[in-house]
Amino acid sequence: MMKILLSETLRRLARRTVILAFVVVTVGCNGTGRSSPGGGGNPSPASITSLNPASGVIGTPVTIAGANFGATQGTSTVKFNGTLATPTSWSATSIVAPVPQSVTTGSVVVTVGGVASNGVSFTVSNTAGPGATGPLRALAANPRYFTDGSGKAILLTGSQTWNDMQDEDSSTTPAAFDFTAYVNLLKAHGQNATILWHKDLPKFCGWGAGGTWTISSAAGFPWQRNGPGNASDGLPKFDLTKFNQAYFDRLRARVIQLQQNGIYAIVELFDGLGIDVNRCGNSTPNGDGFPFTGVNNINGIDDGYSGGTQGDGSMTMSGPNAITAVQDAFVQKVIDTVNDQPNVLWEPSEEAPDNSTWWQGHMISLIRNYEA
Numbered sequence: 001m002m003k004i005l006l007s008e009t010l011r012r013l014a015r016r017t018v019i020l021a022f023v024v025v026t027v028g029c030n031g032t033g034r035s036s037p038g039g040g041g042n043p044s045p046a047s048i049t050s051l052n053p054a055s056g057v058i059g060t061p062v063t064i065a066g067a068n069f070g071a072t073q074g075t076s077t078v079k080f081n082g083t084l085a086t087p088t089s090w091s092a093t094s095i096v097a098p099v100p101q102s103v104t105t106g107s108v109v110v111t112v113g114g115v116a117s118n119g120v121s122f123t124v125s126n127t128a129g130p131g132a133t134g135p136l137r138a139l140a141a142n143p144r145y146f147t148d149g150s151g152k153a154i155l156l157t158g159s160q161t162w163n164d165m166q167d168e169d170s171s172t173t174p175a176a177f178d179f180t181a182y183v184n185l186l187k188a189h190g191q192n193a194t195i196l197w198h199k200d201l202p203k204f205c206g207w208g209a210g211g212t213w214t215i216s217s218a219a220g221f222p223w224q225r226n227g228p229g230n231a232s233d234g235l236p237k238f239d240l241t242k243f244n245q246a247y248f249d250r251l252r253a254r255v256i257q258l259q260q261n262g263i264y265a266i267v268e269l270f271d272g273l274g275i276d277v278n279r280c281g282n283s284t285p286n287g288d289g290f291p292f293t294g295v296n297n298i299n300g301i302d303d304g305y306s307g308g309t310q311g312d313g314s315m316t317m318s319g320p321n322a323i324t325a326v327q328d329a330f331v332q333k334v335i336d337t338v339n340d341q342p343n344v345l346w347e348p349s350e351e352a353p354d355n356s357t358w359w360q361g362h363m364i365s366l367i368r369n370y371e372a
Contacts, residue, residue, distance in 0.1 A: 055123035081106025132343035158193035167216035202289035231296035232287020272352035
């Protein structure tokens with residue numbers, strides 16, 4: 001049974017003002033690993049080559065590409081039009097930093113070792129978007145429809161595809177999904193809703209046309225995969241105490257992009273169907289790598305799965321346990337990531353198993369209480 005909950009967040013002000021801002025990155029000199037011309041003299045200054053995206057609302061994750069940023073952040077900084085940002089990832093050639101609060105359009109600058117990079121313009125828009133004006137609620141005059149508080153009935157109509165959040169296909173190296181083209185397709189057909197699909201199995205078998213399907217590990221899962229040791233799919237085991245920030249950055253960016261285009265985002269949290277009928281077993285390297293099976297994580301968390309196509313122990317418990325503790329932390333992290341957006345609806349699970357009554361009620365209560 002699939003349950004969909006409305007996000008009960010406060011709607012943002014629908015201002016349509018566009019403000020210009022610059023992004024600046026400052027790089028610290030200690031531990032940057034930057035080379036010095038000719039083996040001596042001053043190190044090469046940090047330089048920015050591009051911003052992706054080059055415009056967006058407050059909170060949008062921006063990937064800053066360039067050179068000489070240093071292997072780690074250290075004392076280096078990123079500023080949007082003079083306002084300090086808090087990067088979520090940092091490498092010598094790429095930085096990801098959300099647009100900070102109260103910033104206006106201007107230059108992004110990276111400062112390393114006290115030396116500022118070139119500035120690249122970033123446009124900040126504080127509009128909530130032209131169409132998705134939620135949060136939605138039942139229309140009192142006709143509860144078959146939603147409304148956004150305006151008294152107008154809103155019918156959600158849209159399309160979905162399975163890899164619009166996690167890159168996946170039947171190869172071992174899934175191709176990147178063109179999310180912008182997908183959003184443009186929805187808009188071109190006058191649609192106002194889509195599901196940001198989530199699958200729990202890194203590898204799943206017997207799905208759709210058959211065969212084995214793989215999900216890219218880059219931004220594909222909420223937890224880090226650094227081992228030690230390999231999971232049943234041949235990749236490093238999960239550490240369920242450490243989030244993979246790239247997953248949440250992608251989720252937020254896509255929710256915001258949908259919002260800016262007037263499209264409601266149904267955020268799917270778990271995939272009941274996959275664990276119920278599409279498991280691949282535990283035989284390395286052809287297993288499914290499911291994070292909650294003991295052989296696939298370093299935390300001693302185990303759903304009791306021992307093989308076959310079915311293994312739904314992560315949803316069929318009758319009370320809280322070690323698995324639900326990890327699931328709860330994930331759900332709270334997702335809410336923290338996108339709950340300020342007015343276009344969010346929650347889908348606790350896609351086709352949760354029939355015998356998951358306690359789990360479904362637990363997740364519904366968790367979402368409502370944590371939002372509150």
